[in-house]
Amino acid sequence: MTPLRTVVAALVGSLALTLTACSQDHEPEPGPEPGTVTRGIDTASYVEDYEVGAGDSGAMNYSQSQPQSAPGSARSLSEGGGTDPLRIPGPLEDNTFVDEGTSGFVDPREDAxxxxxxxxxxxxxxxxxxxxxxxxxxxxxxxxxxxxxxxxxxxxxxxxxxxxxxxxxxxxxxxxxxxxxxxxxxxxxxxxTAAERPPVHVTLVVDRSGSMDIRERLGLVQSSLALLADRLRDDDTVAVVSFEDQAEPLLPPTPVRDTETILEAVEGLKPGGSTNLEAGLTLGYEQARKHFDPEGLNLVVLCSDGVANVGATGPGSITERIAEEGRDGISLVTVGYGMGNYNDHLMEQLADLGDGFYSYVDSYDEAEELFGTALTTTLTPxxxxxxxxxxxxxxxxxxxxxxxxxxxxxxxxxxxxxxxxxxxxxxxxxxxxxxxxxxxxxxxxxxxxxxxxxxxxxxxxxxxxxxxxxxxxxxxxxxxxxxxxxxxxxxxxxxxxxxxxxxxxxxxxxxxxxxxxxxxxxxxxxxxxxxxxxxxxxxxxx
Structure with a gap:
């Protein structure tokens, strides 16, 4: 039998190695632009190493109605004791766009x-x-x-x-x-400049429904959040609200100096369930308002494919709250991910209501440009x-x-x-x-x-x-x-x-x-x- 002291020594040594690995050197260093920093986080690894199907596969559901057959990775959906085939929709399938028309020529004698x-x-x-x-x-x-x-x-x-x-x-x-x-x-x-900007307080509202279980969706969202942890200043804060059937606070407002806690939240984003978009935004605004900084830049950032199939789904269901918060200093930025079963119209309309802007991220380079630089500098009002x-x-x-x-x-x-x-x-x-x-x-x-x-x-x-x-x-x-x-x-x-x-x-x-x-x-x-x-x-x- 192994002596007890040997077992204890081994456990202590293992714990020391674990603590060393978990407390990597993420001290901020000067970034490429004056006033910017970087902490050396391997932000690209989250999208590169993302594993489809690693979440609660029993709860995955792309939409209330089954998507059409499409090229992509086939997986199974176990629901109610049965198993139905589920395919990732093709990039042109089940998207929602709205044609706003095209203006013609106007006679200035009628309208100058x-x-x-x-x-x-x-x-x-x-x-x-x-x-x-x-x-x-x-x-x-x-x-x-x-x-x-x-x-x-x-x-x-x-x-x-x-x-x-x-x-x-x-x-x-x-x-x-x-x-x-x-x-x-x-x-x-x-x-x-980055050095002149006020403190930034970002509340990310992250869609982790089954439709997000794709490398170019939830994987890119994880990299996006890691980029904030890598590039923001120590006195900036990040909060994370995630939503599927219901919304839950995954990370309270946390100073970026507490980098490991934020990265743990990144790891905690696992897909599963339907998409209660209204609940996610409601909780996100509650978090942002509770910790509102009148001297800072207060943002709610919705990361989603825009699919909403639980609760009130139209932009009219939460328009008053979004518009009111925008007027009172909390801007809404919507960031879209993934094609196929994607709601462009909802994402664009929500951003317009919330006094922010709408971007679409389709690659790590785009995520780095938006979350690494543009989000915090260009949103200074x-x-x-x-x-x-x-x-x-x-x-x-x-x-x-x-x-x-x-x-x-x-x-x-x-x-x-x-x-x-x-x-x-x-x-x-x-x-x-x-x-x-x-x-x-x-x-x-x-x-x-x-x-x-x-x-x-x-x-x-x-x-x-x-x-x-x-x-x-x-x-x-x-x-x-x-x-x-x-x-x-x-x-x-x-x-x-x-x-x-x-x-x-x-x-x-x-x-x-x-x-x-x-x-x-x-x-x-x-x-x-x-x-x-x-x-x-x-x-x-x-």
Missing amino acids: RSTFALDVDTGSYGVARTLLEQGLRPPAESIRVEEWVNALPVADEAPAGADLAVTSESGMAPSLEDGTQLVRVGVAAREV VAAEARTQVAFDPELVSSYRLVGYDNRQIADEDFADMDVDAGELGAGHHATALYEVRLADGVEPGDVIGTASVRWTSPRDGEPQDAGAELTAADPAAEASPALALPAAAADLAQLLKRAAPYAERPVSLESLAERVEVLETEGVDGAEELAELVRAAQDAD
Whole structure:
């Protein structure tokens, strides 16, 4: 028999090794940008090593109704003593998109003003990129053109003193050959460095239902949470609420200096059950409000595929709470994961209600960009209830058309009413709007054809602020700058794939668009390489 002291010694030695392994050196070190840190966590390993089916397989359920047969990994669902085949839905199956339509040309003699809420969502672009990379064309109803434009880098300089700055540029519309001009209105928010930003308090509301049991869903969510633990400052806090049939607090607000506790919460995210989205958001807001910091940045971040099949499922069921919390300083960011049985419409609408933004994450690189940097820096409030009104001179403009923003339009008379919900911009955000403009006879290059006005509430003093720029007619012989040519190409690609009137009949093709983007890529324009890859993927897609 082994002597007792030998057994005790072995147990003590094993415990010491365990404690050493669990208390890895996660002391923050300077990150790549001033004021940023990193703790050396292997954040990519969570998605790389994710095991499908490791959760409560007896409770897994993709939806209340069985999904259609689709390519993917087959697994079994044991429910009520029976076993039914369950397949991961294909990327184009059971998704929910809503077509907001496509605006046509407007006669300024009937309506000279165009008013809309500024928007920095990029979810539609992320969804399309995911599908195109798999050789699939995105559904027409999934395309919101402005989100494609705003997903690419913009060269506009951030203002040094004011919250927002407005710029404009005009050129010839590259998708038309009838003299139509393209006018870009750009809005840039002031920057706040990582060192200058206030403390961040993130409450993650994590969907861990059966539909999330995919590496590119729950695995990426785990990596996303690990990235927060790796990159946030010691005095920032992270809380986690998880939901399936019911919601439960998985991690109370925890200072990031307590890294191991946060990583334990990452490991505790196991799939199983249906999707009570309302319960998850309700509990998430309760946690965030209970620990609200009036001097900090308070965020609720919903990580989900948007599928909701328990409780009230429509955005109307929790709209009042989301809108109220947004007005009172808790922003909602929605982050979508996975294609197939995915609800894009719900995720986009919830973010708009919650004064935040909607992103779609389809890879670890995207998760690192959002959770490693953008989430905490760009969400530092700079402009609340931001809206734009463009007024065209009916003597000089025969017709105009706003490209995109079809579900963000505001009544012209509500432009000055700051109680009307609009958009929010954070530090370093850029928003771009494109107008196609047909000029009256006799208009000369440089003539002022309209004005662009932006109005918002400043978080510095709570007072309304204004900025603006004149719109001028372009010189038909002048070449458009990259700041106009790149968003024009992104808008053309989105509209080509949407195939909606009035765009379907235009003399533009993927081949001609590829040539335009290749020129920008050769010139080294930031964002052109990414767009060129997307155009090539669209050419190869079915």
